[in-house]
Amino acid sequence: xxxxxxxxxxxxxxxxxxxxxxxxxxxxxxxxxxxxxxxxxxxxxxxxxxxxxxxxxxxxxxxxxxxxxxxxxxxxxxxxxxxxxxxxxxxxxxxxxxxxxxxxxxxxxxxxxxxxxxxxxxxxxxxxxxxxxxxxxxxxxxxxxxxxxxxxxxxxxxxxxxxxxxxxxxxxxxxxxxxxxxxxxxxxxxxxxxxxxxxxxxxxxxxxxxxxxxxxxxxxxxxxxxxxxxxxxxxxxxxxxxxxxxxxxxxxxxxxxxxxxxxxxxxxxxxxxxxxxxxxxxxxxxxxxxxxxxxxxxxxxxxxxxxxxxxxxxxxxxxxxxxxxxxxxxxxxxxxxxxxxxxxxxxxxxxxxxxxxxxxxxxxxxxxxxxxxxxxxxxxxxxxxxxxxxxxxxxxxxxxxxxxxxxxxx
Amino acid sequence: xxxxxxxxxxxxxxxxxxxxxxxxxxxxxxxxxxxxxxxxxxxxxxxxxxxxxxxxxxxxxxxxxxxxxxxxxxxxxxxxxxxxxxxxxxxxxxxxxxxxxxxxxxxxxxxx
Numbered sequence: 001x002x003x004x005x006x007x008x009x010x011x012x013x014x015x016x017x018x019x020x021x022x023x024x025x026x027x028x029x030x031x032x033x034x035x036x037x038x039x040x041x042x043x044x045x046x047x048x049x050x051x052x053x054x055x056x057x058x059x060x061x062x063x064x065x066x067x068x069x070x071x072x073x074x075x076x077x078x079x080x081x082x083x084x085x086x087x088x089x090x091x092x093x094x095x096x097x098x099x100x101x102x103x104x105x106x107x108x109x110x111x112x113x114x115x116x117x118x119x120x121x122x123x124x125x126x127x128x129x130x131x132x133x134x135x136x137x138x139x140x141x142x143x144x145x146x147x148x149x150x151x152x153x154x155x156x157x158x159x160x161x162x163x164x165x166x167x168x169x170x171x172x173x174x175x176x177x178x179x180x181x182x183x184x185x186x187x188x189x190x191x192x193x194x195x196x197x198x199x200x201x202x203x204x205x206x207x208x209x210x211x212x213x214x215x216x217x218x219x220x221x222x223x224x225x226x227x228x229x230x231x232x233x234x235x236x237x238x239x240x241x242x243x244x245x246x247x248x249x250x251x252x253x254x255x256x257x258x259x260x261x262x263x264x265x266x267x268x269x270x271x272x273x274x275x276x277x278x279x280x281x282x283x284x285x286x287x288x289x290x291x292x293x294x295x296x297x298x299x300x301x302x303x304x305x306x307x308x309x310x311x312x313x314x315x316x317x318x319x320x321x322x323x324x325x326x327x328x329x330x331x332x333x334x335x336x337x338x339x340x341x342x343x344x345x346x347x348x349x350x351x352x353x354x355x356x357x358x359x360x361x362x363x364x365x366x367x368x369x370x371x372x373x374x375x376x377x378x379x380x381x382x383x384x385x386x387x388x389x390x391x392x393x394x395x396x397x398x399x400x401x402x403x404x405x406x407x408x409x410x
Numbered sequence: 411x412x413x414x415x416x417x418x419x420x421x422x423x424x425x426x427x428x429x430x431x432x433x434x435x436x437x438x439x440x441x442x443x444x445x446x447x448x449x450x451x452x453x454x455x456x457x458x459x460x461x462x463x464x465x466x467x468x469x470x471x472x473x474x475x476x477x478x479x480x481x482x483x484x485x486x487x488x489x490x491x492x493x494x495x496x497x498x499x500x501x502x503x504x505x506x507x508x509x510x511x512x513x514x515x516x517x518x519x520x521x522x
Binding site for chain 2: 194195196197251254255256258260261264297300301304313
């Protein structure tokens with residue numbers, strides 16, 4: 001077998017980088033919530049590494065990347081890693097072992113589920129979130145991953161561009177987050193009571209790990225280790241920088257430049273460049289990131305005005321940031337950057353924007369609608385929400401019997 | 411003996427501590443507390459917009475002093491903790507039954 005050792009190394013390292021984003025999300029979310037819900041919030045980010053990590057190898061990879069079934073879902077040929085071994089796949093990432101491609105994709109499934117948890121912190125039953133995770137992963141994540149990335153997936157055949165998961169990861173998690181938060185209702189006291197972040201430095205540590213891991217997320221999505229990976233890597237950094245600066249300036253105009261604002265801006269820029277990183281010139285990261293910060297900031301503010309407790313703004317940042325990224329890909333894509341891509345509107349191909357809109361509507365509509373059904377099903381069976389006294393005392397104690405910070409001295 | 415409980419602005423700690431030292435009161439206990447008086451809520455920023463925290467962070471100084479020193483100590487604290495704005499804090503004077511120094515077992519006024 002003639003593997004490219006650079007490609008293999010980069011993809012394995014990238015898989016590890018994306019894995020590190022999961023505790024990154026846990027820290028980012030954990031720092032933003034009130035101190036009685038820190039453990040519970042971090043647990044909902046971390047638990048998918050267990051559950052989804054297993055389901056992915058058992059059947060998720062097969063449903064996503066198995067032989068195409070009518071453009072909608074993968075077949076069962078890769079169940080329990082059957083035919084997934086040291087030799088390369090015949091279709092995907094042919095310069096690396098099939099196992100390396102499989103594990104890289106595993107981390108995307110894990111983090112997408114972890115992201116949704118930001119919508120429901122402080123009031124969802126842990127058992128309900130775990131049941132939701134399993135069902136959502138099976139019925140929403142796997143098909144959507146197949147549509148966009150699977151060989152023969154209908155959005156892929158249509159020519160929808162999604163380099164590293166703007167639709168699969170971000171629009172998908174963001175729209176589901178909104179649906180689930182609306183079903184669950186607001187936390188007790190929202191929006192009148194102050195919901196003070198428990199630990200701002202921890203928010204920054206989480207955002208820092210996300211930024212770091214995102215080099216693997218986007219750079220690794222080249223599936224090779226040459227110019228395209230470098231293009232994606234640099235575009236990612238430029239967009240994150242532009243969005244960090246923009247959010248900081250918006251916050252400064254409002255009153256003072258806040259650290260959690262800058263950290264949130266970074267995430268918004270990283271989200272928006274995700275579908276574009278390997279299709280656009282790196283310098284296009286500037287408009288992509290700057291507009292992402294404006295879009296996400298405005299959507300967050302709109303969400304607050306509508307008094308919807310989508311608590312950690314998964315919709316505003318990942319959903320709307322992802323939608324902007326999908327559109328931006330249709331606008332700025334350049335076939336000279338990536339010959340497997342298509343040029344976008346600024347190179348005269350306005351039809352690509354229309355294709356991207358189809359992708360947005362299909363993924364966003366499917367994830368919102370199916371999440372609503374799944375949430376309703378769980379509400380009517382085991383129940384979605386903790387009892388009021390459990391919510392008041394905090395989910396750390398009521399769901400996990402732990403607290404984030406121990407007692408005095410001893 | 412009297413116990414003084416002074417709730418003051420965090421930034422006034424150094425001035426109040428030196429004033430107490432100059433009256434030879436070296437021993438004191440401080441704690442970070444949250445409370446409110448007439449100054450209203452503290453406005454902090456979220457990712458977008460603001461939120462209000464109803465209790466402002468303050469420091470509480472506890473010091474036990476001799477009865478005859480009360481007027482002088484009160485003046486020292488008040489003069490050094492005041493800015494003239496709402497939120498300067500309050501000082502409470504409480505009677506103390508007894509005190510014991512743990513190291514020597516001395517009690518009463520010898521212990522403070």
